Amino acid sequence: MRDLYEILGVERGASEDEIKSAYRKRAKECHPDTNREPDAENRFKELSEAYSVLSDPNKRRQYDAYGTTGRNGDPFAGMGGFDISDALRMFMEAFNGGDSFGGGFFTGGFGQRERASRSRKGNDLRLTVEVSLEDILKGAHKTVKLTKKVVCKECGGSGIPAGAKEKPCASCGGSGQKRTVRNTLFGSMSTIVTCPECGGLGYTVSAYCPKCSGEGRIDGSESVEFDVPRGVSEGNYLVIENKGNAGIAGGSPGNLIVFFKELPDKRFNRRGNDLFYRLPLSFSQVALGDEVDIPTLDGEKRSLKIPSGTQFGQTFRMKHLGLPIINSRARGDLIVTAFVRTPAKLSKREKELYEELASFDEGHASEHEDESLFSRLKDLLG
Numbered sequence: 001m002r003d004l005y006e007i008l009g010v011e012r013g014a015s016e017d018e019i020k021s022a023y024r025k026r027a028k029e030c031h032p033d034t035n036r037e038p039d040a041e042n043r044f045k046e047l048s049e050a051y052s053v054l055s056d057p058n059k060r061r062q063y064d065a066y067g068t069t070g071r072n073g074d075p076f077a078g079m080g081g082f083d084i085s086d087a088l089r090m091f092m093e094a095f096n097g098g099d100s101f102g103g104g105f106f107t108g109g110f111g112q113r114e115r116a117s118r119s120r121k122g123n124d125l126r127l128t129v130e131v132s133l134e135d136i137l138k139g140a141h142k143t144v145k146l147t148k149k150v151v152c153k154e155c156g157g158s159g160i161p162a163g164a165k166e167k168p169c170a171s172c173g174g175s176g177q178k179r180t181v182r183n184t185l186f187g188s189m190s191t192i193v194t195c196p197e198c199g200g201l202g203y204t205v206s207a208y209c210p211k212c213s214g215e216g217r218i219d220g221s222e223s224v225e226f227d228v229p230r231g232v233s234e235g236n237y238l239v240i241e242n243k244g245n246a247g248i249a250g251g252s253p254g255n256l257i258v259f260f261k262e263l264p265d266k267r268f269n270r271r272g273n274d275l276f277y278r279l280p281l282s283f284s285q286v287a288l289g290d291e292v293d294i295p296t297l298d299g300e301k302r303s304l305k306i307p308s309g310t311q312f313g314q315t316f317r318m319k320h321l322g323l324p325i326i327n328s329r330a331r332g333d334l335i336v337t338a339f340v341r342t343p344a345k346l347s348k349r350e351k352e353l354y355e356e357l358a359s360f361d362e363g364h365a366s367e368h369e370d371e372s373l374f375s376r377l378k379d380l381l382g
C-alpha cells in the first residue's frame with residue numbers, strides 16, 4: 001500500500017488547506033469525466049481515498065499512528081474499499097465544501113436535486129476500553145457489548161411496516177417542493193420552499209412501524225469485537241466503521257470510536273515504550289554485588305548482574321524487554337532502578353557489625369563528590 005501523503009504529494013505535516021488544494025489539483029487532472037486514460041479512474045479513486053482519510057482529523061490521526069484506518073473493524077486491514085461513487089462524492093465535497101455524505105443534497109450525476117429523504121446517518125459512538133500492560137505487549141482480542149440504537153427488525157429499518165402505503169403528497173404533487181409567489185414593492189417574487197405537508201419527502205405514509213414509531217431503529221445492544229493493537233498507548237484510538245448507532249429510517253450507521261485507557265501495573269511503570277522496574281537491594285548486595293532475578297512483562301524472570309559498588313538510583317537497561325513499538329517489530333527496554341533498603345530493626349549482632357563498618361566511613365567520604373544525587377533522582381522521577 002502506498003503512503004497516503006505520497007499519493008497526494010504533500011508532506012506529512014501538511015495543513016488541511018495544503019491537503020485540500022493538492023487533492024483538488026490532482027483529482028481534477030484524472031477525473032474520469034475528462035481524462036480517458038485507462039488508468040485515470042484508478043488514480044482518481046486512490047487520490048480520493050487518500051484525501052478522505054487525510055481530510056478527516058480523526059482518520060488522519062489514526063493513520064499517522066497505525067498506518068491504517070481500520071476499515072471494517074479490522075485495525076490492520078488494507079484500504080481499497082473506496083468505489084468510484086465514493087470518489088466522486090469526495091471530489092464534489094472538496095469543491096463545494098458542502099454537506100458531507102448523506103446530506104441528500106448532492107447532484108446525482110443528472111444535475112437534479114435529490115428529493116429529501118427521511119433517512120439520516122446514525123451518530124458515532126465512543127467507547128473506552130481498559131487495557132493492561134500485558135494486552136499492550138501481546139495485543140488482545142476484545143468483545144464488548146454495546147448499548148446502542150439498532151435496526152428495528154419489525155420494519156427492517158425503514159420505519160414503515162409492510163403493507164403501509166406511500167402516497168404521493170397531494171400538496172406538492174410529489175416533488176417535495178412548493179413554489180410560492182409573494183408580491184413585493186419590486187414586483188412578484190417566486191421562491192421555492194420545502195413542502196410543509198410532507199417535509200420535502202414528496203410522499204406521505206399511511207402508517208408508521210408501531211415498534212420504532214417510524215424511526216427504523218430501537219434501543220438495543222450489539223457485541224462488537226476488535227483487536228487491541230500491540231504497543232498502543234493512552235490517547236490512541238480505533239475507528240470501527242459502521243458500529244455506531246443505526247441510522248434513522250434506513251440511513252447508514254455511524255462509526256464506533258474505541259479509546260484505550262491504560263490500567264496501572266503493580267510492578268512496572270511505563271514511559272513511552274520503556275518499562276521501569278524498582279529493584280530493592282540490601283546494603284550488602286549493592287556493596288558486594290550480586291546476581292538477581294528481575295520479573296519481566298513476558299512472564300519469565302531474567303537474571304541481572306548487580307556490580308559491587310552499585311549506587312542508589314543507578315539504572316540498568318535490559319534491552320528489548322519493554323513494550324512493542326506500534327507498527328514495528330521493535331521493542332523498548334526494561335529499565336531497572338536500584339533502590340537500597342535500609343534495615344529498620346537491627347539485632348545486637350548486626351548493630352555491632354554496622355558499628356564496626358562505620359569506622360571505615362571516612363575513607364569513602366570523598367568517593368562521590370562529583371556526582372549529584374539530585375540528577376539521579378530527577379532521572380528516576382522523570
Ligand SMILES: [Zn+2]
Nearest residue numbers: 152155209212
Ligand atoms: Zn420499525
Ligand SMILES: [Zn+2]
Nearest residue numbers: 169172195198
Ligand atoms: Zn409535499
